[in-house]
Amino acid sequence: MRQILFLVVCAAGLAVLLSLGVWQLRRLEWKEGLIAQAEAMIAQAPVPLPAAPDPAHDRYRAVTVEGRFTGEETYVLTSTRERGPGFLIIAAFETEDGRRILIDRGYVPETAKTTPRRGHGATVTGNLNWPDDITSSTPAHDEKTDIWFGRDLAGMAAQLKTDPVLVIARADTGDGITPMPATAAFRNDHLGYAVTWFGLAAVWAGMTLGYLWRIRRRTV
Known part of the structure; x- marks a missing residue:
């Protein structure tokens, strides 16, 4: 019974970590869309x-x-x-x-x-x-x-x-001032966050498999 409960908890934890990684990938796609839209507007006539x-x-x-x-x-x-x-x-x-x-x-x-x-x-x-x-x-x-x-x-x-x-x-206005044209200034750390969550999921899965392997060795 304890092993079944352990497996349920491990499966739930893995599902949460993977879902967070997928959510960050979706946020990445959304943010890249915003950046592309901003860059297109900057370049318009x-x-x-x-x-x-x-x-x-x-x-x-x-x-x-x-x-x-x-x-x-x-x-x-x-x-x-x-x-x-x-x-x-x-x-x-x-x-x-x-x-x-x-x-x-x-x-x-x-x-x-x-x-x-x-x-x-x-x-x-x-x-x-x-x-x-x-x-x-x-x-x-x-x-x-x-x-x-x-x-x-x-x-x-x-x-x-x-x-x-x-x-x-976006162009020189005189008086020796160097123009600093607008850029699409959006923070976009979602890929890094996704890698972190998927990495934690891999560690979680590895620890679970390691624990199950040790249990199996004791019972053989």
């Missing part, structure tokens, strides 16, 4: 800025806006493998129809943070985004140095008195 951009439907949409940089900007701490630490320049932009939005112009090194950048007319092509840089552990905006530690769209829009709309420039 740009369209005029929608009147009321929607985060659910317009994230990564390619757009072109005409107007001018007002000269107002704020700074997001960042770092790149090629260039090292620096800042993203988030600038206020006034469109031809009078809307005020934010443009992520790209990267400058730390030494160029305070370089004067005057307002000027521009046509900007880029992609709409609602970044999810901010987590519960992200430090608050340093008002003294005007440094953000993630792209807090609502906070930056309130600071620069713009709509909470961000376009990430």
